[in-house]
Amino acid sequence: MRINPWSAVLLLGVPVAFLFIFFIVPFGTVAVASFRMPADGGWSAANYVKIATDGYYWGALYLTFKIALWVTLLVLVVGYPLAYTITYNVRSTLLRRIIYIVIVTPLFTSSIVRAFGWLVLLGRKGMVNDTLVALDFVDKPVQILFTEGGIVIGMAYIMLPFMVLTVASILQNINTSLLEAARDLGAHPIVAFLKVTFPLSLPGVIAGSLIVFTLSVSAYVTPSILSGGKKTVMSMLIYQQYAATLNFPFGATLAVALLVSTLLLIAGYLLVIERHAKG
């Protein structure tokens, strides 16, 4: 398609300008600030040295990624079958639309409200524990709230729509005659799924897991409420520096460290996938 050069400038220029003003400039400001000393405003890399040498920050970074990884896995395990069922097993268009609405509606609710909802559900006298005790799975209520597991559950619930919608949109575009061809060539339905459907849906799985992982790494509200202050992820540390300690330069350093390490992880992930696809 040929478009006129002025339209091209406009189409490209507007988003680029937007990104520049609202992302590049603020990020540059933060990156510059991370090299200032809080005490005298002089230039120094001391903030980075502090993070690199203090195990506490490594611990927070590790916990952040660990939680994000578990959230991604849990969302994938729950979300993929859900997306598959909606796409292939729900015949009625009306029912399918209703299911989509049910999946998307929680996104309209504030995550603060939803996190408090989980406080009620996961508490010692909450519905989850009551059910576990009533069904004799456990003798007495177990501690879920304020643990890593509790944070993972709460965040996975928030991230689920992103995975389901991404995977379902890819599954919808897989030509069903490919599945018929696999069956026709002697593949049991399970084999047809493993050899045809799943490999073809990988772009959705990759995109969905990237979205969920990055959103989980930067999530603040849900982990801070569900941790009860007992676990600290990077976003909480950054918030503390900016809002409580008022050490803006160190907060900036933490933010840059989180961004760079997340980018490195994602780059590694994509590299592995690319290798695998070629090999």
Place this chain on the structure above:
Amino acid sequence: MAGDLIEIVGLVKRYGAVAALDGVSINVRQGEFLALLGPSGCGKTTLLRSIAGFVEPTEGQVRIGGKVINDVPPHERPVNTVFQNYALFPHMTVAENVAFGPRRKGMPKAEIAKKVAEVLAMVGMDGYGERYPRQLSGGQQQRIALARAIVNQPQVLLLDEPLGALDLKLRKRMQVELKRLHGQLGITFIYVTHDQEEALAMADRIAVMNQGKVAQIGTGQDIYRAPNSRYVADFIGEANLIECAVKDGRLALGDAALPYDAAGAGAHATLMIRPEDIQLGAPPSGGTPVVLKATVRDKVFLGSAWRVYAALPSGQEIAAHSASGEAVDYAAKGAAIELWWPRDRGRVLAQ
């Protein structure tokens, strides 16, 4: 008939109130090339898909080798399909696509590689094993789809309009190649098409389908020469369908009685005559020609022959495809002429 490879008995498939198949019974012989011919929506694809196992019939049976396979899932049926859009796996190379079937049977790797190479050579695609389907042209993809199916040596190969997406020239070539392949392999082919020329060119027998039923089944010549209904006559080739009255058990056109027996046809019947059977001018002496008077409406020169459109006294137009000759060459527009054909070329069709 016992001994036929495929027996389809009273097959019905209803979607709600609509019957896609409405009592189809067909027997297919071992090694036969059968074409299912009909316009879109006539049920031919539904029939093919019930043999493959993707459509569950509402009533009736599909038997292969005497065994009812209604409840056998698609992956356990001794049939393979060449899909209309080829349905090649886009994430696999050509060789992996072709090896998909043999792998499911757990064949040893070395043997699979040998078979894949053999089949690719058979369809003229050796050396393409490492490519991906998207790197191939439509005709090449078609060949791979064929290779992927025949590598499994199925008892029956089902082909769903496999040449529909190809251009005319390539289609003609593939028709010849498919026919040759059929002879080489000895596999039974069931071939769905809406193209009557394709069916005539390739099939041993043709089943003409209409509204979920088999309208007529027979060799191409049977169906072309002796159609059993207006629908079949009109669908296969070109036909003049002349509406006639029935008087005293014989056809009559206006005042002229025609030498065709139509007892039991009711008050009206249709006379079918192919354009190429009609000659212009005086009939030769001897034989039993049918002669009609007509007026020339239009005349088109086709090189090897003339195409003449003439009006009968009743106003009905009939087309004649007549080789050059004095009578045709000088028949001017509006001229009164005589048309004739050998009696046995006409066919009486009941309404």
